[in-house]
Amino acid sequence: MSMIKCVLLDDELPMLGYLQALCRELEGIEVIKSYNNPLKFLDDVDKLDFNTCVLDINMPGINGLELANRLEGKAIIFSTAYKEYAAEAFDLDAVDYLRKPYQLERLEKAFGKVQAWLSNKNQVNAIYVELNTNLGKSRMNTNDIAYIAVAENDRRDKEIWFKDGQSFLAKNITFDDILERFPEGQFCKINRKTVIALHAVSYYTTQWVSCEIASSKNPIQFKLSEQYREHFMSLFLS
Template identity: 35%
Template sequence: MLIVDDEPLARGRLAALLGACAGCTVVGSVDDGEAALEAMAALAPDLLLLDIEMPGLGGTALAARLADRGHPLVVFTTAYEHHAIAAFELGAVDYLLKPVRLERLREALRRAQARLDAAPAAPVVYLHARVRGERLRIPLNAVLWLLAEEKYVRVRHEGGEVLLEESLRQLEEAHPTLLRLHRNCLVPAARLIGLRSLPDGRVLARLAGTEFSPEVSRRNLPALRRLLRMG
């Protein structure tokens, strides 16, 4: 789950309470709605513990964006009772008043787990390629990296390499879990395990499952560092 709250003390308290809840894994902790959107793309949490009143993109606005998707689930955490009706209209699993009590948190988590258990399994996402006239499907979770080369995108996956006709931008827009390292390279968020700085100032990405270390552009470096800290 992902904790979203602009107050550091509130984030710390929730993390401590979740440590006393069996079966919970906190994948990250962020301080506003925009950061939550970035974290969701990279970390794919099942549940948000979401504050309502935050600077910038607030909790109800974020939940409204997620309402049509149905994922991740949302449990609101707030100091104010008057948001309750709006919260449940947005499909929230539960509504916890601060300071959050351990038993109420456990009850909210049980409700969230029941809803997750009742939901159909998420479909496998594929990239589609054509090799010698044969159409192939490559599971996105098997992809190691994608590089733009002239008119095609070269995709390295666990079973080899293929060429795609879509552009990197089209692939990035269609699959939010792909991270841009530089203008010619995307990688699945789950593959990014670290960054390595070179003496000449360049930064390389460390990827799970491959020794290939693509370079990270200065433009994309801050966002990648934030994602690694959240993870």
């Protein structure tokens, strides 16, 4: 599941503060920054790491509809007290449209639509590979893979974990061989014992990378070794 990294814009400070408070009550939402001045946001936009914007339509200097046209590749949730803007908002392929005053349940529903939008945006074309496994020849969709780890019993084998919680043991194969067969730029070695699927990453820092699989209640965390850090960052942020 993709982390929603959100920027909030509303020229009314009380409404902006209320929106921030609602976002803090929702899981999986990180508010990167909040603005009550859209022109200040435009000055900063290239320096911000975000994928979603909750955008008031009626603002001085530049309105939200004009601003949205400059946010290519971002999920947009429009907000306004005036229902007559709804048609224009959806003409701009907005993910959702909120009427003020904000309500927690309605905001949560909007972010649910954002999550679906981000997942669809990040989905890559299915590529199948065939490997020798403990079950024989196995054909697998690389989109379904979360991570690959060195097997505990025999380092020559690699345990391939899928997002649904299942795993296969790939027999007598190196990480280099796996990366050569798998889609270029979609998998990355992050330490000597782990290769991770970039589409499965849920959180990362300069020290750790985590992903989620169905069989684990909490995200699984892996060390991001210094020798692989720069390559991981370049692939993940490209």
